[in-house]
Amino acid sequence: MNKPIVCQVNKTSINQHSAKLLCVSILSSFMLGACGGGYSSNQGSITPPTPTTPTSPTTPATEVAPEGSCSANQLIVAQSVTGNGDTATANTPTRVIDNDLDTFWLSSTTQANITIDLGSIYQVKEVRIAWQDGQSAPYRYDLSGSVSGNAFYDIATGLQTTGTTDLPESQSITATNLRHLKLTTNFNSGTDAGIREVFIFGCDLSGARQQVSTEFVLSTLGLDPNVPPSGNFDLLTWGLDNPEDNDNNGRSDRIQERELAAGFTNDFFYTGADGGMVFKAPIYAPKTSTNTSYARTELREMLRRGNTSISTQGPNLNNWVLGYQPEPTNPVGGVGGHLSATLAVNRVVEAGENYQIGRVIIGQIHAGDDEPIRLYYRKRPGHDLGYIYFAHEINGGDDTIRMVYGPEYTNQNNQPNFTSAPTIGIALNEVFSYEIIQQDARIDVLIRKGGLSAPIVGHQSIDMDALNSGYDVQGEWMYFKAGAYTGNNTGAQGDFFQVTFYELENSHD
Template identity: 45%
Template sequence: MFLQKTVVISSLFLLIICCTTIANESLTLSAERPPGHNFELIDWNISLPVDTNKDGQVDTIPAVYLEKGFEYKPYFYTADDGGMVFTAFVDGVKTSKNTKYTRSELREMLRRGDNSVKVKGVTKNNWVFSSVRGKTQRQAGGVDGRLDATLAVNNVTVTGKDYQIGRVIIGQIHAKDDEPARLYYRKLPNNNKGVVYLAHEPRKGDEQYYEFNGSRANDIDDPIDGIALDEKFSYSIDVKGDILTVTLSREGKEDITQVVNMKDSGYHKRDQYMYFKAGVYNQNNSGDPKDYVQATFYRLENSHTGYDY
């Protein structure tokens, strides 16, 4: 199935796949390399908001193709400064019937190209919280986890419904069905700067929101401590047991950290498995079809206890 998609992308959209693998030996990003040669992407795949073979599903590019040098403008490519660009328009193919929004987003795949390992479930492809007891930890690909990223949000939507304008998810922890962590950036059209905020979704009950550097409301004034488009910042999403710690970092400013106790959120059950996501998940489906979100990543590192890569 993927090979069919590759052929279609190649013929219609000038897909670029380099056949020579370049080791990620240098921390220096190069505009001459595709994303998979600037970043270690062998333990990720990517979903893009297109359906090139018309099978009714988004195109998902496996880890081995990312490592070989896959890129596909305007959705996923290397910027002039070497960063890894993700773009998602309001109009595009969704990942499932239950998904409202488009995305150009990496999904963590700890199996590192080993297709004998199942994608879903408590397998070596996913990780679990250390609050999960017994053999479940041994069955998983890792225990607990940390995602570190440095990025700049380049564009957000300016059209659509008030509550959707300007918002994009830039990092996640996804569980079996729910999302223990969703990290948002949001900037309103009349403001020069945007804000970062966190959503925690318990398996039962209402979502919990935590604001870092300003309000997530639909009608706020320009946030004093906000982040402008194209301004670099960093985040970490860290889990140890039932404790979720998310930190926002910016040059010249003190870190802002939010700690969430997930003890009562239901993720300590044996059927709950986790994976990180990073990129752009557009949170606007009511705007102009060509309106879009875009972010450029300059660092992306994932780590887990027992995952020795």
């Protein structure tokens, strides 16, 4: 669907120190290009549309890759980068690891290269590269590795991009132990080489937990602990599903936009001591409908912003449509969307049925009946760390599960390994951020430790065309949800989940 971009940004955190126009930055860079390029996920990795078969690694006598192996395949945080070529000041090699997909390294030097230092030796299994102007023509490049940073050995040569997308393209490689990864371009003289970002996946040979700084000064957001949530957040673009039934209609109460924005607060939705917006969700409470199995304290996106002449349901100005749906017959609130949040999960329910223990939904894209994305946090009893995954519900069908940040899959049903505690994840009360980005047929989820400017530590995506998800039809309509939607109805009486949000932004084209 080709439409002019009209950037509508609803910044739900009023006093942010660095409010970002996400339609201009990430949506205009990370999600540019042909999103229907045949991406699919398999066991947690993105498969490129036309994979290139890499050559087998060869190790020269001057340097030998160390032996050893590890099982995980997680994002490795790069420490530094160097490069050659006639780069401009604004397009230096550091742009490829700055976690900003709106910036890029650019060089017109023949066989220009960049070398990324991981800080210590890792086993590298996959490289994902987002190319500047990657939708215009294919790029050719080689990958090599080194332990010392001096002598390099080939990892894969003669690689080529699809030439159809600016989005990150994945290149699986033969698992190779290295500290320094070099990317060398193979262009004709005068051809510009531009790379937006390089994501390197693998595992730590030492078995140690990858340490990423979680320091995030919440006071810089200007949140006031002495006001209701609407004093810190713009809640006129949200309604609240409140786990009470004060009108005795057998369903949970919906607090509409104007009441919410006027200062609504209760025992389940209030401002915490640090100024965060607290969602407390008991597992036994009134539910939103008879078709719902679980209770919630959760915001529901309302693009009508209090204009009650617009219905809450249907493809209309209150809701939006996916980027690959047919042109809507009625005006809608947007095409595609971006939901970003900074939060901490404070409490999970650790009793009940095994498949329900410790899981809570913290963000959604909801359709009329099904959910293209349910984003989960889950922590098992006795584990220090929880993990983050999402479920993509086929329209009228079953869920497809994708891990975003946590343990590896262990079977064909994409179920995580519960036999041992994860070494990579998010602890209770640890501040982290998520972004859900929808454009064309693609949905991407990014996880950061700390605020929205912190390094990306997890990334996963799906292509709804490739999965035949069934949402590309007239009449479907979408809205974001955020908060604490319980995934447990078998735990102990009186138990509850609690999640605190510090930033929340929703935007649409």
